[in-house]
Amino acid sequence: MIVRKYVFAIFLFQLLLSCSSKEQTQSNISEVEALLAQMTLEEKIGQLNLLTPGGGVATGSVVSENVEAKIKAGQVGGLFGVAGPERVRKAQELAVAHSRLKIPLLIGSDVIHGYKTTYPIPLGVSCSWDMRLIEQAARMAATEATADGVMWNFSPMVDIARDPRWGRIAEGAGEDPYLGAAVAAAMVKGYQGDDLSASNTMLSCVKHLALYGASQAGRDYHTVDMSKLKMFNHYLPPYKAAVDAGVASAMTSFNDIDGVPASGNKWLLTELLRGRWGFDGFVTSDYTSVNEMTEHGLGDLQTVSALALKAGLDMDMVGEGFLTTLKESVEQGKITEEEITQACRRVLEAKYRSGLLDDPYHYSDGQRPKRDILTAENRALARKLATRSFVLLKNHNSILPLKRDAKIALIGPLADSRKNMLGTWAPTGNPDLAVTILEGFKNVAPNAEVNYAKGANVTDDEALAKKVNVFGPRIVIDKRSTESMLQEAVHLAKSSDVVVAVVGEATEMSGESASRTDISIPESQKKLIRALVATGKPVALILMSGRPLTIPEEMDLPVAILQVWHPGVEAGNAVADVVFGHYNPSGKLTATWPRNVGQIPIYYSIKHTGRPNPEGGYEKFKTNYLDVPNTPLLPFGYGLSYTSFRYSNLRLDKSEIGADESITITVTVENVGNLAGEEVVQLYLQDVVRSITPPKRQLKGFKKVMLEKGERKAVSLTIRPDDLKFYNSQLEFVAEPGEFVVYVGGNSDATLSGSFILN
Numbered sequence: 001m002i003v004r005k006y007v008f009a010i011f012l013f014q015l016l017l018s019c020s021s022k023e024q025t026q027s028n029i030s031e032v033e034a035l036l037a038q039m040t041l042e043e044k045i046g047q048l049n050l051l052t053p054g055g056g057v058a059t060g061s062v063v064s065e066n067v068e069a070k071i072k073a074g075q076v077g078g079l080f081g082v083a084g085p086e087r088v089r090k091a092q093e094l095a096v097a098h099s100r101l102k103i104p105l106l107i108g109s110d111v112i113h114g115y116k117t118t119y120p121i122p123l124g125v126s127c128s129w130d131m132r133l134i135e136q137a138a139r140m141a142a143t144e145a146t147a148d149g150v151m152w153n154f155s156p157m158v159d160i161a162r163d164p165r166w167g168r169i170a171e172g173a174g175e176d177p178y179l180g181a182a183v184a185a186a187m188v189k190g191y192q193g194d195d196l197s198a199s200n201t202m203l204s205c206v207k208h209l210a211l212y213g214a215s216q217a218g219r220d221y222h223t224v225d226m227s228k229l230k231m232f233n234h235y236l237p238p239y240k241a242a243v244d245a246g247v248a249s250a251m252t253s254f255n256d257i258d259g260v261p262a263s264g265n266k267w268l269l270t271e272l273l274r275g276r277w278g279f280d281g282f283v284t285s286d287y288t289s290v291n292e293m294t295e296h297g298l299g300d301l302q303t304v305s306a307l308a309l310k311a312g313l314d315m316d317m318v319g320e321g322f323l324t325t326l327k328e329s330v331e332q333g334k335i336t337e338e339e340i341t342q343a344c345r346r347v348l349e350a351k352y353r354s355g356l357l358d359d360p361y362h363y364s365d366g367q368r369p370k371r372d373i374l375t376a377e378n379r380a381l382a383r384k385l386a387t388r389s390f391v392l393l394k395n396h397n398s399i400l401p402l403k404r405d406a407k408i409a410l411i412g413p414l415a416d417s418r419k420n421m422l423g424t425w426a427p428t429g430n431p432d433l434a435v436t437i438l439e440g441f442k443n444v445a446p447n448a449e450v451n452y453a454k455g456a457n458v459t460d461d462e463a464l465a466k467k468v469n470v471f472g473p474r475i476v477i478d479k480r481s482t483e484s485m486l487q488e489a490v491h492l493a494k495s496s497d498v499v500v501a502v503v504g505e506a507t508e509m510s511g512e513s514a515s516r517t518d519i520s521i522p523e524s525q526k527k528l529i530r531a532l533v534a535t536g537k538p539v540a541l542i543l544m545s546g547r548p549l550t551i552p553e554e555m556d557l558p559v560a561i562l563q564v565w566h567p568g569v570e571a572g573n574a575v576a577d578v579v580f581g582h583y584n585p586s587g588k589l590t591a592t593w594p595r596n597v598g599q600i601p602i603y604y605s606i607k608h609t610g611r612p613n614p615e616g617g618y619e620k621f622k623t624n625y626l627d628v629p630n631t632p633l634l635p636f637g638y639g640l641s642y643t644s645f646r647y648s649n650l651r652l653d654k655s656e657i658g659a660d661e662s663i664t665i666t667v668t669v670e671n672v673g674n675l676a677g678e679e680v681v682q683l684y685l686q687d688v689v690r691s692i693t694p695p696k697r698q699l700k701g702f703k704k705v706m707l708e709k710g711e712r713k714a715v716s717l718t719i720r721p722d723d724l725k726f727y728n729s730q731l732e733f734v735a736e737p738g739e740f741v742v743y744v745g746g747n748s749d750a751t752l753s754g755s756f757i758l759n
């Protein structure tokens with residue numbers, strides 16, 4: 001494109017004029033240096049400004065007046081909330097045809113679980129433990145988003161979360177750093193592909209750096225306070241994995257880290273991210289998080305904006321603290337122009353990498369949406385991924401799978417509720433395109449007789465419903481009395497062979513700013529479940545939620561429970577695929593399910609403590625509770641199948657290894673049930689003695705295998721030297737010699753074990 005040749009010529013000219021360059025960081029991209037050489041201080045600051053014109057992707061105008069004027073004046077580096085090839089083209093034209101240096105805009109979006117072809121919420125996706133499928137889904141999302149003009153994705157969200165009260169647990173991969181790191185890498189690869197400048201790949205943005213998932217008491221935006229040991233060993237690995245996978249950008253979190261909010265935290269953004277991890281992309285703030293440092297108590301807007309820039313933040317999302325104060329800060333000597341140049345350089349490098357400096361309209365091909373978005377192939381992938389994300393929690397008397405010609409009472413407030421299928425944070429998806437559970441049953445089992453009754457409201461609490469309905473009606477409180485709805489459902493149940501009750505959380509009961517202190521199924525629905533079970537008919541619960549729930553009462557009932565999260569645009573078809581046995585469920589939980597909220601934070605990789613409780617019992621002066629056991633309701637890694645698997649014969653290829661050696665563990669896994677099925681074979685490692693207190697066990701390997709009925713397979717997993725390492729008190733990543741115990745099985749309570757010595 002002309003922009004590139006033109007700026008390059010000027011660059012050469014300026015080089016001839018000036019031989020007096022002082023020491024400064026240089027980009028190895030000559031186009032970027034050429035641009036920088038021409039830019040005024042104001043223009044550089046403009047590149048650091050990230051705006052959203054408002055109005056939302058689906059309904060919004062291209063750009064509002066104010067944003068237009070700013071783009072033309074070279075005061076905007078990127079936009080989000082704008083999509084569609086034409087709208088993006090118009091936005092780019094404002095920059096390319098009107099601003100002095102014609103620098104194209106980065107166009108961002110939150111493509112969290114699919115663009116238009118919405119697949120399950122990320123917590124559900126992680127339960128597939130299928131990295132190939134996850135990468136494929138991210139690839140599909142990037143293809144759709146770029147077809148619609150978007151080339152920068154605010155994903156993956158890799159915050160480790162061990163507190164299911166926090167609504168944003170729905171957006172990540174759960175509690176475990178090893179699994180979280182694998183998912184982070186798969187998503188970055190899926191979005192970015194091999195060539196970032198291709199028109200169907202997009203810049204990925206790992207978020208939220210850092211520790212956002214550890215907000216105290218699970219309350220969103222709350223304080224985080226954590227030791228460095230816990231950070232390095234448990235919370236930071238997924239962010240680092242994204243960096244190692246080449247992620248192009250990062251977004252800061254709202255919380256503070258060691259007393260300094262992430263957006264102004266130099267240790268985090270410069271020492272750790274760029275220094276220690278070698279990150280070479282750019283960093284954006286989260287929505288107004290620079291301004292929010294004022295609320296945190298760090299000073300006025302000018303002060304916190306200068307703090308953020310000096311810390312290593314490159315782009316300021318929405319708040320415009322950079323735009324309105326940085327120049328003054330340079331003039332007052334609070335920051336240097338070189339610090340601004342450096343941030344601008346990083347933003348321009350990203351534009352170069354994405355191919356925008358070559359062709360600003362690279363992502364504005366009007367033919368693509370029809371060809372690439374919501375294709376039958378994409379919907380098939382979303383359906384497949386959804387079936388793999390479901391976790392069978394219980395299957396009393398093998399109620400599931402259902403006969404395909406059964407007379408079914410399909411009951412519950414989420415059984416015929418299109419608006420609740422996509423799940424939280426699907427701003428680019430269209431809920432009206434989602435398949436309801438009722439429709440899915442009819443599609444997949446046309447010979448079944450399916451009759452529907454709502455039975456209960458998601459909740460009868462009007463105040464809660466109002467908060468949840470902030471993006472439109474998700475909880476619709478019926479005009480009928482709760483009693484008459486219940487009676488209708490019970491009546492239908494009694495005249496059917498089997499009851500399927502679709503219950504749980506509405507979409508916006510999880511997600512951003514949707515924390516709960518009571519994470520049980522709302523009472524209106526519990527009542528319905530009790531009444532249905534009391535009919536004596538077999539009952540299967542299809543449980544939807546964006547988080548682990550506390551369901552001790554339901555787990556005690558003689559029912560089947562299939563956890564389906566919020567399954568996405570193909571919800572009904574995918575649920576029916578599993579309910580009628582076209583796919584045998586294989587999902588495994590990636591976050592522990594507590595018995596009650598008092599057990600939170602809860603996770604499997606706990607430490608021993610000095611006073612371990614006797615297993616299954618209670619002893620005074622040991623670590624325990626008076627009212628519940630220490631164990632969770634459902635452990636990490638847990639999930640049943642319509643068949644069952646037997647593990648035996650664990651063997652290690654060595655009994656001792658040196659520091660640079662790997663060790664391979666093999667087990668025999670046998671399908672001892674009556675159906676073919678997939679199993680996620682999990683390997684946990686215990687470092688028996690070391691210089692800092694070790695967790696009881698940690699996930700260090702997994703493999704998903706398919707086994708025919710009666711089939712037996714030897715499954716091997718390799719532990720590599722880095723898998724034995726941890727961050728010690730000096731924050732060095734080391735392995736210490738001694739004994740290691742391995743456990744292999746179908747969840748984190750695996751008992752089959754062996755051991756080896758690291759010399």
Ligand code: NOJ
Binds near residue numbers: 207286512
């Ligand atoms: C705020 C959220 O925390 C973040 O995840 C998101 O990417 C931005 N808003 C932009 O929508």
